[in-house]
Amino acid sequence: MGHLTDLYKENFALVFKYLMTLCRDTDVAEELTQETFYKAIHSIERFNGSCKISVWLCQIAKHTYYQYVDKQVKQPELSELQVSPSIEQLLIEQEDKIELYRYIHQLKEPYREILHLRLLGGLSFQEIGEILEKNENWARVTFYRAKVKLQEEVKRSE
Structure with missing residues (x-):
């Protein structure tokens, strides 16, 4: 478990920054970063070492972001209209x-x-x-x- 904690600590900032460039929303980027690491932990056995782990994590983050966007397009949330000067x-x-x-x-x-x-x-x-x-x-x-x-x-x- 210590290895996974180290992996998270070493790569969190990079994955978060990458997701911020994609979505430009701090809350969404944080949520997607957490989801990225969740997916990475569950598929760590599939990491074959052919690239740096940070690159692998960013690939997972990119696909997680694409899934998020697809979900938003298919099920847009109705937001309240805000009228202000x-x-x-x-x-x-x-x-x-x-x-x-x-x-x-x-x-x-x-x-x-x-x-x-x-x-x-x-x-x-x-x-x-x-x-x-x-x-x-x-x-x-x-x-x-x-x-x-x-x-x-x-x-x-x-």
Whole structure:
């Protein structure tokens, strides 16, 4: 049991950050992180060691997130309508972010994913390299290229 506790302590932050880049919601990311480790514990015997355990956990996290999204699409929850004057202000403040996300969305992979992991997830280049099964230098260079492509995309649309 001590081995599983160590596994959890060593990898919790990485899995949580990865899920935050995918869902951008702290509560959902925490819940999915717990579910990821639950699934990992129940299938630890299937881990064959062909990759780092952190990569394996992030793969489980990704599939857990996809299952969560599928469930949300199939059974959307009816939320209460909130009418307040601050909603308009929030929309105005978010306008620039939305525009930036549109530009990022137009980029091809792996540039899009690198930008999400670095900017939204706050992951280090080493962590990004581990998740994408590349090295830290590749993550740095690809991030730089993604920024250049993003700047080109913004200039082209202006």
